[in-house]
Amino acid sequence: xxxxxxxxxxxxxxxxxxxVMIGVIGWPLVDTVRLSFTDAKLVGTAGxxxxxxxxxxxxxxxxxxxxxVTTTWFAVVSVAAEMxxxxxxxxxxxxxxxxxxxxxxxMILPWALPTVVNATLWRxxxxxxxxxxxxxxxxxxxxxxxxxxxxxxxxxxxALIVADCWKNFPLVALIxxxxxxxxxxxxxxxxxxxxxxxxxxxxFVIMPYLAGPLLVALVLRTIxxxxxxxxxxxxxxxxxxxxxxxLSILVYQEAFSFxxxxxxxxLALIVTLLVxxxxxxxxxxxxxxxxxx
Amino acid sequence: MLKSTRNVLLGATLLxxxxxxxxxxxxxxxxLFMAQAAxxxxxxxxxxxxxxxxxxxxxxxxxxxxxxxxxxxxVLAQGSGGGYDVVxxxxxxxxxxxxxxxxxxxxxxVTDEMNKGILPGAWTTVEYDGKRYGMPWILDxxxxxxxxxxxxxxxxxxxxxxxxxxxxxxxxxxxKGLLQTPIAWSWSQAExxxxxxxxxxxAYGGKFLDGGKPAFTTGGGLDALNYMVTSYTSGLTNxxxxxxxxxxxxxxxxxxxxxxxxxxxxxxNLANDxxxxxxxxxxxxxxxxxxxxxxxxxxxxxxxxxxxTTTSKHPEEAWKYIVHMTSQETQNAYAKLSLPIWASSxxxxxxxxxQEELIAAAKRGLAAMYPRPTTPKYQELSTALxxxxxxxxxxxxxxxxxxxxxxxxxxx
Numbered sequence: 001x002x003x004x005x006x007x008x009x010x011x012x013x014x015x016x017x018x019x020v021m022i023g024v025i026g027w028p029l030v031d032t033v034r035l036s037f038t039d040a041k042l043v044g045t046a047g048x049x050x051x052x053x054x055x056x057x058x059x060x061x062x063x064x065x066x067x068x069v070t071t072t073w074f075a076v077v078s079v080a081a082e083m084x085x086x087x088x089x090x091x092x093x094x095x096x097x098x099x100x101x102x103x104x105x106x107m108i109l110p111w112a113l114p115t116v117v118n119a120t121l122w123r124x125x126x127x128x129x130x131x132x133x134x135x136x137x138x139x140x141x142x143x144x145x146x147x148x149x150x151x152x153x154x155x156x157x158x159a160l161i162v163a164d165c166w167k168n169f170p171l172v173a174l175i176x177x178x179x180x181x182x183x184x185x186x187x188x189x190x191x192x193x194x195x196x197x198x199x200x201x202x203x204f205v206i207m208p209y210l211a212g213p214l215l216v217a218l219v220l221r222t223i224x225x226x227x228x229x230x231x232x233x234x235x236x237x238x239x240x241x242x243x244x245x246x247l248s249i250l251v252y253q254e255a256f257s258f259x260x261x262x263x264x265x266x267l268a269l270i271v272t273l274l275v276x277x278x279x280x281x282x283x284x285x286x287x288x289x290x291x292x293x
Numbered sequence: 294m295l296k297s298t299r300n301v302l303l304g305a306t307l308l309x310x311x312x313x314x315x316x317x318x319x320x321x322x323x324x325l326f327m328a329q330a331a332x333x334x335x336x337x338x339x340x341x342x343x344x345x346x347x348x349x350x351x352x353x354x355x356x357x358x359x360x361x362x363x364x365x366x367x368v369l370a371q372g373s374g375g376g377y378d379v380v381x382x383x384x385x386x387x388x389x390x391x392x393x394x395x396x397x398x399x400x401x402x403v404t405d406e407m408n409k410g411i412l413p414g415a416w417t418t419v420e421y422d423g424k425r426y427g428m429p430w431i432l433d434x435x436x437x438x439x440x441x442x443x444x445x446x447x448x449x450x451x452x453x454x455x456x457x458x459x460x461x462x463x464x465x466x467x468x469k470g471l472l473q474t475p476i477a478w479s480w481s482q483a484e485x486x487x488x489x490x491x492x493x494x495x496a497y498g499g500k501f502l503d504g505g506k507p508a509f510t511t512g513g514g515l516d517a518l519n520y521m522v523t524s525y526t527s528g529l530t531n532x533x534x535x536x537x538x539x540x541x542x543x544x545x546x547x548x549x550x551x552x553x554x555x556x557x558x559x560x561x562n563l564a565n566d567x568x569x570x571x572x573x574x575x576x577x578x579x580x581x582x583x584x585x586x587x588x589x590x591x592x593x594x595x596x597x598x599x600x601x602t603t604t605s606k607h608p609e610e611a612w613k614y615i616v617h618m619t620s621q622e623t624q625n626a627y628a629k630l631s632l633p634i635w636a637s638s639x640x641x642x643x644x645x646x647x648q649e650e651l652i653a654a655a656k657r658g659l660a661a662m663y664p665r666p667t668t669p670k671y672q673e674l675s676t677a678l679x680x681x682x683x684x685x686x687x688x689x690x691x692x693x694x695x696x697x698x699x700x701x702x703x704x705x
Contacts, residue, residue, distance in 0.1 A: 042372045043393045128533035129545060151481075151536030153687060237361070239482025240535060241683035256365045257672045258704070259393070261372075 086172025
């Protein structure tokens with residue numbers, strides 16, 4: 001009897017939060033689903049029911065396929081690079097040396113910058129006429145003439161990936177560093193006494209402590225990278241020749257520039273679905289990792 | 294009324310006169326402008342201040358976004374039930390804004406004096422389907438700027454009158470080793486590229502649409518893209534043009550790294566300012582060239598207007614504010630940044646002084662302004678054309694194929 005009372009009270013206490021959640025997450029999602037089956041415009045007409053027309057047109061269209069490839073490439077490469085860089089930076093900052101505290105503080109800076117500021121900064125670096133990158137590479141004799149980094153389909157996406165990594169690897173480093181701090185000194189010392197080499201110490205002593213937190217970082221970063229919008233919008237607006245047009249940019253153009261709210265909603269839901277599948281796969285991985293340790 | 298007057302008296306007696314002005318502010322207008330070089334944010338604030346001084350019962354909140362965000366911000370605010378009373382709009386949007394009821398039809402509000410005094414070409418900026426959706430505010434087209442010193446060194450007597458001549462002169466400059474890539478354009482994947490393309494389309498006598506269907510895949514539309522691609526591949530054009538916006542073009546020109554550049558009015562006085570520019574005093578400006586047997590000069594209509602949104606609760610005050618912003622007095626005061634919409638201003642020495650060369654170019658250029666297609670689906674068409682231009686420049690597709698694809702993707 002008292003058990004049911006407690007659970008009723010628990011529900012009552014959670015009610016305000018539930019109402020807010022349904023209001024700000026549940027209802028918009030339901031409304032987006034409804035929209036995605038109509039040919040509604042952003043302003044003016046409410047649109048009429050068109051069934052799966054929007055979905056069909058998107059999935060069979062070449063724009064979507066190309067954007068999916070671009071987005072996947074962006075996400076895979078940038079997240080992989082961020083993980084490696086982040087772990088290396090964390091290992092470095094875990095050593096004892098002079099100026100370590102200052103360096104730690106400095107490393108947070110790129111991650112703390114607003115994305116738009118970061119994007120504008122990198123646009124200056126990549127500037128084909130006065131950019132620091134061209135100047136540096138020319139001085140080191142790596143290129144013989146100035147390049148248009150954001151103006152060539154071959155290099156634009158890579159240039160964006162570099163800018164994104166610079167901003168986001170500190171987050172991975174931060175998470176990894178916190179995990180490293182938790183490794184007991186006795187174990188690493190014992191491994192050293194036992195004559196384990198640097199790689200083996202990392203692989204068998206440190207990695208078990210890192211695996212869980214790193215998986216969390218991996219999930220966060222993958223989902224974010226898959227939804228990437230602002231850094232690309234500021235730097236290339238999807239150009240040159242649509243070589244950096246990701247799914248989010250496609251959604252934005254469809255819904256806001258072309259004002260087709262209906263097919264914009266379908267596209268947004270397809271992207272949501274893809275991200276959800278990714279997140280679920282990762283969650284399964286996480287559970288397995290947790291079970292293993 | 295009584296109550297507010299009493300409050301004012303009370304406030305004035307208690308706290309001095311400062312409060313009186315605030316207690317009077319009964320209407321607040323929200324206005325959306327664009328962040329740019331001319332008129333700059335400071336200029337717009339100064340113009341607005343002159344209005345609020347004369348109309349202390351109106352308060353105006355100004356918001357500035359880059360051009361690239363202007364359209365979407367306007368439409369989004371409208372989609373979510375409003376937010377702005379006055380918006381700045383580009384010449385390419387009235388069709389869409391009228392169809393989607395974003396802007397109020399102000400045809401009836403326009404006075405005889407405005408009708409007679411404002412240049413006919415300026416009115417096309419705000420018109421769709423025989424109705425007017427605002428007042429022209431920034432009258433603008435792209436001109437051909439040239440570096441007098443470089444032309445002189447190359448032994449060139451006069452700036453080019455045709456696009457053909459422009460290529461010849463650029464080649465002469467390149468061959469003499471004065472500059473590697475003499476011409477700068479704004480061909481980034483953005484609206485800026487369409488403005489350059491339209492200028493060429495007008496020179497070659499092309500057509501965007503015919504009976505509402507794409508007509509740019511042949512004739513002038515194709516000639517224009519072919520010219521761009523040839524200029525790019527022959528090395529006469531700065532290859533970085535394909536990622537330039539107007540401000541990048543200005544920087545390159547001001548550093549003396551371009552002999553020719555296509556840009557808006559605003560570049561003239563900035564490039565002639567010794568504090569800003571290395572080429573001050575050497576800047577020449579002429580209308581964009583023509584094509585032998587087809588056109589004398591070429592020009593794109595790049596003007597912008599101010600309109601009242603349909604969601605505004607204060608259309609009267611909003612109109613009053615727009616009238617102030619577009620008045621001959623305001624326009625003449627800032628004529629160094631953007632040329633006035635009023636015909637008689639071009640004979641006014643206070644306007645023409647120190648920019649006679651620009652005024653001479655403007656008289657011919659503004660008269661030849663060619664519109665970008667007026668269609669509610671303009672954004673889609675523009676996006677498709679931007680892609681075509683980039684693909685053709687990068688050699689991913691031939692100009693013919695690129696334009697055919699654009700026609701298919703234009704939504705028309």
